[in-house]
Amino acid sequence: MKRAIFLFYFCVVLSSMNAQTPKELWASANNLYSKAQYADALQGYLKIEESGYASESLFYNLGNCYFKLNEIGKSILYYEKALKLNPSNEDLLNNLSLAKDFSLDKIEEVPDFILKTWIENINYSFSSDTWSYFALIFFAATAFLLLNFRFGSSSRLRKISFFLAIASVLLGLLAGYFSLIQRYRYTLKNTAIVMKPVSTVRSSPDDSGKSLFILHEGTKLELLEEIGDWKRIELADGRQGWITSLDIEVI
Amino acid sequence: MIGMYLKRVMLLLGSVVISIACMAQGAFTVDAPRVVELDESFRLVFTANSEPTSFNPPAFSGFDVLAGPSASTMSSTQIINGKRTESFQVSYTYVLQPKSVGKFTIPAASVVIGGKGYTSNPITIEVVKGDGNAAGNSERSAQATGNVSGDDIFMRMGISKGRVVKGESLVATLKIYTKVPIAGFENVKFPTFNGFWSQEIETPSNIEFVRETVNGKIYDAAVLRRYMLVPQQTGSLAVEPSEMICLIQIKSPAGGGQRSVFDDFFESYQTVKKRITAPGIHIMVDALPPGAPATFAGGVGDFKMSAKLSRDTVQANEAVSLIVTISGTGNINLIEAPKIEFPADFEVYDVKISDKSSKTNKGASGIKEFEFPIIPRGSGHFVLGPVRFSYYDISSRKYLTLSSGDLELKVGKDKGGNSGMSSSLSLGVNKQAVKSLTNDIRYIHTGLSHLKRGNQFFVASFTFYALLAIIISLFFITNSFLSKRIERNRDIAGVKNRRANKVARARLKTAESFLKQKLYTGFYEELHRAILGYCSDKLALPLSDLSREKIAESLIKKSVKPDLIQELLSLIEACEYARYAPDPGGVEMDKNYSRAMRLISDLEV
Numbered sequence: 001m002k003r004a005i006f007l008f009y010f011c012v013v014l015s016s017m018n019a020q021t022p023k024e025l026w027a028s029a030n031n032l033y034s035k036a037q038y039a040d041a042l043q044g045y046l047k048i049e050e051s052g053y054a055s056e057s058l059f060y061n062l063g064n065c066y067f068k069l070n071e072i073g074k075s076i077l078y079y080e081k082a083l084k085l086n087p088s089n090e091d092l093l094n095n096l097s098l099a100k101d102f103s104l105d106k107i108e109e110v111p112d113f114i115l116k117t118w119i120e121n122i123n124y125s126f127s128s129d130t131w132s133y134f135a136l137i138f139f140a141a142t143a144f145l146l147l148n149f150r151f152g153s154s155s156r157l158r159k160i161s162f163f164l165a166i167a168s169v170l171l172g173l174l175a176g177y178f179s180l181i182q183r184y185r186y187t188l189k190n191t192a193i194v195m196k197p198v199s200t201v202r203s204s205p206d207d208s209g210k211s212l213f214i215l216h217e218g219t220k221l222e223l224l225e226e227i228g229d230w231k232r233i234e235l236a237d238g239r240q241g242w243i244t245s246l247d248i249e250v251i
Numbered sequence: 252m253i254g255m256y257l258k259r260v261m262l263l264l265g266s267v268v269i270s271i272a273c274m275a276q277g278a279f280t281v282d283a284p285r286v287v288e289l290d291e292s293f294r295l296v297f298t299a300n301s302e303p304t305s306f307n308p309p310a311f312s313g314f315d316v317l318a319g320p321s322a323s324t325m326s327s328t329q330i331i332n333g334k335r336t337e338s339f340q341v342s343y344t345y346v347l348q349p350k351s352v353g354k355f356t357i358p359a360a361s362v363v364i365g366g367k368g369y370t371s372n373p374i375t376i377e378v379v380k381g382d383g384n385a386a387g388n389s390e391r392s393a394q395a396t397g398n399v400s401g402d403d404i405f406m407r408m409g410i411s412k413g414r415v416v417k418g419e420s421l422v423a424t425l426k427i428y429t430k431v432p433i434a435g436f437e438n439v440k441f442p443t444f445n446g447f448w449s450q451e452i453e454t455p456s457n458i459e460f461v462r463e464t465v466n467g468k469i470y471d472a473a474v475l476r477r478y479m480l481v482p483q484q485t486g487s488l489a490v491e492p493s494e495m496i497c498l499i500q501i502k503s504p505a506g507g508g509q510r511s512v513f514d515d516f517f518e519s520y521q522t523v524k525k526r527i528t529a530p531g532i533h534i535m536v537d538a539l540p541p542g543a544p545a546t547f548a549g550g551v552g553d554f555k556m557s558a559k560l561s562r563d564t565v566q567a568n569e570a571v572s573l574i575v576t577i578s579g580t581g582n583i584n585l586i587e588a589p590k591i592e593f594p595a596d597f598e599v600y601d602v603k604i605s606d607k608s609s610k611t612n613k614g615a616s617g618i619k620e621f622e623f624p625i626i627p628r629g630s631g632h633f634v635l636g637p638v639r640f641s642y643y644d645i646s647s648r649k650y651l652t653l654s655s656g657d658l659e660l661k662v663g664k665d666k667g668g669n670s671g672m673s674s675s676l677s678l679g680v681n682k683q684a685v686k687s688l689t690n691d692i693r694y695i696h697t698g699l700s701h702l703k704r705g706n707q708f709f710v711a712s713f714t715f716y717a718l719l720a721i722i723i724s725l726f727f728i729t730n731s732f733l734s735k736r737i738e739r740n741r742d743i744a745g746v747k748n749r750r751a752n753k754v755a756r757a758r759l760k761t762a763e764s765f766l767k768q769k770l771y772t773g774f775y776e777e778l779h780r781a782i783l784g785y786c787s788d789k790l791a792l793p794l795s796d797l798s799r800e801k802i803a804e805s806l807i808k809k810s811v812k813p814d815l816i817q818e819l820l821s822l823i824e825a826c827e828y829a830r831y832a833p834d835p836g837g838v839e840m841d842k843n844y845s846r847a848m849r850l851i852s853d854l855e856v
Contacts (some may be wrong), residue, residue, distance in 0.1 A: 026700045033695050035253035053706050057696040064695045076260055095692040136718050143726035151733045178711040186707065 017155075020245075022048045033061070038068040056085040056127075060092055067075035067095070073101045073249075077193040080220065080251045082187045087124035103218025109236040123178045128186075131179035138172030192233070194219045194249040201241035205230030212241040222250060279362050279369035284462040286377045286469050289352055290493035292317055295344045297371060303362040306343060313378075319345035343644045348379040402468075403428040403631035404497060405528035406475070408442070408490060414535040417485050418551030419645055420582050420615060422452070425493055425529060426856075428463070428470040434498040434522050441476060442491040442531075446484040448585060453477035479615060481582045482536040492531040498522050515820045529603055539643055543722055544652055548589055552581010558638040558655035565643035573623040573658065575638055580616035583608045588621045589640045594633055596687060623663070627662040634659055735848040751855025755848050758785050766844055771834040778847055779826035784821075785851055799823060811854065 020028075029044030042065040048058060059082035068074035079096040083091070112120075126134070145165035152158035194215045202209030205227045217219075221233040224240070231248065234240045283295040297320075308320060320343040329336045349355070354377050359370040404427070413420040416837070425441070427433075453474060459472035482488055500520045554577050561572040575589055583622070588602045603624065608617030627633065635658040644651045709715055756763075758781045765774035787794045790805040799820055806816045825843060 016305055022702050023700065026702070030695060030697045034697075048700075049704065053702040054707055055701040055703060057698070057700055058702060061695040064692055066538070067692050091693045098690060098692050132708075132715055135710075136722065140722050143722055145301065146726065150730065151737075176710070178764070179708075182609070183708040183710050187655040 020047075022051060022053050022124070024243050029061070033065065036068075041065050042069065054085075056082045056089065056092075058082075060089070060095075063092075063095060063099070067099055073193055073195045075099045076103065076218045077195070077249055077251060080191070080193065084182075084251065087132075087182070088126050100218065101127055104216035105219040107236045109221065110238050122173040123181065126178075128179045128182035131175045131182070135172050135176035135179060138168050138175060142168040142172060188201070189250050190223050192221045192223055192250045194221065194243075194247060195249050196247040199235065199243060201243050203241060205232070205242040209242060213239065215243070223250070230233065267489070279360075279364075281357075281360065281371040281374050282761060283357070283374055283376060285489070286379060286462040287349055287597070288469060289349055289378055289380055292346055292348045292567050295319075295345045295347055295357070295374075297360050297362075299341050299362050299364060299369070301364045302339075302341055304366075305363045307361045307436055308345075309358040309360045311357060313351065313353070314347040314357075317348055320342070322792040349376075352378050352380050354378070366375055375579060377464065379467060380468065403529055404432050404433075404499065404525060406493065406495070408493065408526050408529045408532055409534060410480075410490075410534060414536045414537065415482060416483055416551060416643065417539050418549060418582050418585070418643065420479055420481045420552070421481055421534070424474060425476045425478075426472055426474055427458075427497075427527075428462075428465055428466075429471045429497075430470055432500045434500045437496040437498065437524070439495040442493045444490060445486040446536075447483060448481040448483055448582075450478045450479050451476060461785045480534075481585060483532065483755070484763060485536045485538040487533050488536050490532050494528045495527060497525045497527055499525050540649070541589065542650065543643075544591060544639075544641040544650055546639040546652060547643070548587040548639040549582060549641070549649060550577070550583070550586040552579055552583065552642065552645060554579035554583070554586075554640070554653070555644050556638070556640045556653040556655065558636065558656050558658060560635070561658055563659065564629065564661045564663065566663045567627055568755075570624055570626050571660065573625060573635060573638075573642070575621040575623070575655075576618060577621075577640060578618040581642070583615050583617055583619050586619055586642075586794065588623075589638055589751060591623060591636065591638055592624060593623075594627075595633065596627065596628040596629045597633075598628060600626075627660070630662045630664045632659070632661055677721075715827065728737045747855065748852065751849075751852040754785075754855055755851030758782075758851060759844065759847060762844065762847075766840055769840075771840070772830060774840055775826050775829040775843075779823065779830065779841065782823055782826065782847060782851075785854075786819075789854065815850065815853055818846070819854075822846055822850060 006147050025044050029041045029048070032038075032041035032044060044161070045058060045062045045065060049062070060079045063075045063078035063082065066072075071181040073169045076096065076099050079092060079099060082092050083096065086092070089225075111117075123131075130152050145161045145168060147191060148161035149158050149165060152161055194217055197217050198216045199213045201213050201215060203212050204210075219235075221235065221243070224234055226232070226245075229245050231245055232240065232241050233248075279297065279299045281295065281297050284293050287293050297308075299306075302324075306320070306322075322341060322343050324339075324341050326337070326339040329338075354375055354387045356373050356525070359373050361368055361370040365370075369397065405427065406427050409424045409426060411424075412419075415421055423444075440704045454476060455474060457475045460473045461471055463472040465472075500522055556575065556577050558573065558575045561574060565571045575591075577583065577586060584606055588604065593599050595825050600623075603622040605620045605622070606617070608619065632763075636655055637657055638655040639652055640654075641650055641652040643649070706712060743812065759778070762774055762777040762781055765777050783794065783797055786792070787797055790802065790809070792801060792805065802823075803816055803820060807813075822843065829839075
């Protein structure tokens with residue numbers, strides 16, 4: 001009986017300890033960060049993340065904490081995570097480029113087709129949510145213009161409405177496509193960051209493979225396939241190899 | 252015999268006495284061996300550097316006075332590079348012999364020189380039980396011909412502390428101990444102190460021998476070198492052995508038997524080489540404990556710090572110095588300049604460091620001054636500092652942080668230029684680009700957290716699809732509503748048309764039957780009557796005063812189209828005309844019938 005009471009109290013105490021809502025945790029972690037207690041602030045943010053919540057601001061703040069604690073690899077990881085949620089955030093891009101200055105590897109990126117880069121740039125100038133709002137607005141406009149086209153009083157108005165409706169539906173589809181593709185890329189989980197200060201990339205998925213090159217903390221990789229504990233990766237410059245899963249963390 | 256030995260030492264090692272005697276006016280010193288054997292007679296010399304008017308000797312308790320006091324006078328004149336120095340000294344010499352073993356103190360003696368009294372220091376002499384092998388006993392050592400044992404001559408490296416922390420200074424002393432006369436040194440190899448910051452603090456040009464006992468034996472000991480060491484590494488640091496070859500004078504084995512005192516001078520001496528080594532030693536160096544404050548500048552010891560500005564009030568663009576003074580004992584010469592953050596608008600120049608430290612047997616002590624020359628570029632009231640300086644305190648074994656108070660600096664407006672310039676308008680200031688001092692990440696987002704569980708995106712969410720569905724359904728609803736309304740409007744027109752047709756058909760029913768029977772006059776009469784009847788009904792005009800003019804007037808009032816009115820009037824006229832005209836035949840009647848039909852329908856609509 002006593003034991004049961006004790007257990008009950010224990011549970012109550014535990015639950016009251018965990019009772020901090022994410023909102024309270026968020027506020028207290030922000031407060032700790034402002035007092036330069038980065039390690040404690042980090043714990044707060046991580047607790048929010050553990051409870052299943054995610055947001056661009058959360059990842060951004062986590063990245064900042066890790067940066068202040070000099071863990072560049074982790075910092076880049078969280079900035080990249082935040083970037084996947086919103087590729088247009090200026091603060092984020094600024095901090096990420098600063099953090100990348102501290103990572104050792106310099107990789108020459110293979111330039112993409114210029115039109116593709118343009119489209120990517122347009123896509124990444126707004127977040128997925130913004131694009132989806134655009135899509136809805138364009139669709140609404142299309143509907144309005146179509147009605148105008150069908151029931152317009154003058155033929156001139158009907159003509160203009162028709163062409164505008166076509167343009168609007170195309171823009172709406174494009175915005176929807178951008179929005180969906182960003183969402184798709186977030187769910188894809190095909191990029192990773194090197195977490196170990198020094199990590200060897202081998203020619204085959206075992207320790208006996210020849211060492212192809214050495215990567216350092218904070219380098220971004222693309223994941224191609226997986227065999228056991230080994231992942232086949234590709235660098236931005238096109239080089240490929242196998243790296244152990246322990247050395248990297250998926251964005 | 253002792254006297255002779257001492258003379259020889261003096262001959263070998265130079266005139267030590269003279270160098271000591273070169274002192275200030277009115278000095279009175281005493282000189283005697285510190286250690287003597289029980290049955291040894293020794294000399295005690297009081298020396299004054301001026302002719303005393305009276306000499307008051309002390310009581311020699313514990314010693315027999317064998318001879319003395321014998322006074323002697325010595326004067327010398329030196330001219331070096333045209334500079335003339337004179338020295339003069341009077342010495343009173345006693346020859347004493349101890350009565351028993353122990354430590355005895357000979358109290359101070361006093362003299363009066365030029366009306367002033369001077370006293371010598373009391374001197375303590377240790378008397379040991381002799382084995383007849385005292386260093387001064389030249390007879391014994393001289394008999395050790397040919398080979399000199401390791402006991403007769405050796406070197407030793409002594410250290411002031413065996414266990415230190417990194418940065419704590421210690422003193423190492425290399426000493427030679429001998430019982431035999433030394434003619435010189437060769438191939439002297441002093442140790443290099445790897446892992447230490449080392450500095451010689453005593454390098455005697457004349458080696459002075461002092462009697463010391465080692466393991467109950469009396470040796471002549473002399474300091475060869477004294478070093479101050481500051482360990483720069485941790486762990487067990489080895490000091491290498493030092494080595495040298497001594498040239499030792501021994502009597503040649505030839506000859507023997509009793510000799511008179513003077514015979515010594517005519518004896519043949521032989522010089523032998525002997526390699527002597529001071530064994531290496533180990534010094535344990537502990538690392539400084541962790542948790543050094545950020546302001547720790549490498550100082551280990553005991554320090555004090557003060558900071559001040561050379562002036563409190565300056566004009567802009569005028570130089571001022573912040574002076575930080577650190578004083579105390581320890582590795583003061585290794586202390587780095589404390590880091591001071593100046594306001595960004597200040598121009599700071601290289602630190603000037605002046606080191607006024609002296610090395611003593613206890614390590615370095617003194618004052619180190621850091622001068623930070625600064626030029627404030629803008630006016631205002633600035634608070635500098637506090638300047639913090641941390642060091643490791645050896646006695647309390649922990650880090651201590653010293654802090655100066657805030658230093659206030661008032662910077663006035665730049666006077667700039669001469670008085671003629673200041674009366675006219677200044678031409679503006681030199682523009683400066685806003686300099687980035689450092690790069691740092693941007694601050695965290697503190698606003699709304701937008702925390703979400705699960706799906707992060709709006710695009711495929713329920714709300715998105717719902718909104719899309721609403722837009723589409725709104726479109727279709729509006730579309731069908733609008734098209735239905737148009738449909739209905741079109742229906743109303745049709746009904747009207749049908750009714751108008753009906754009316755017209757009813758009116759022209761009789762006319763139609765006349766048309767079928769081809770009754771020409773009857774048809775036109777009926778048509779005329781029907782049209783006029785329709786107009787009187789329509790325009791609410793009595794049939795009696797119905798004229799073409801009246802009809803046109805009221806139709807215009809009802810804003811009926813003028814061509815319709817014209818048509819109506821011409822039809823009425825045609826009917827009136829046909830009633831009194833013969834039948835022209837053909838389709839005339841059909842044409843007029845359909846005209847009337849259309850007209851009535853149009854007017855109805």
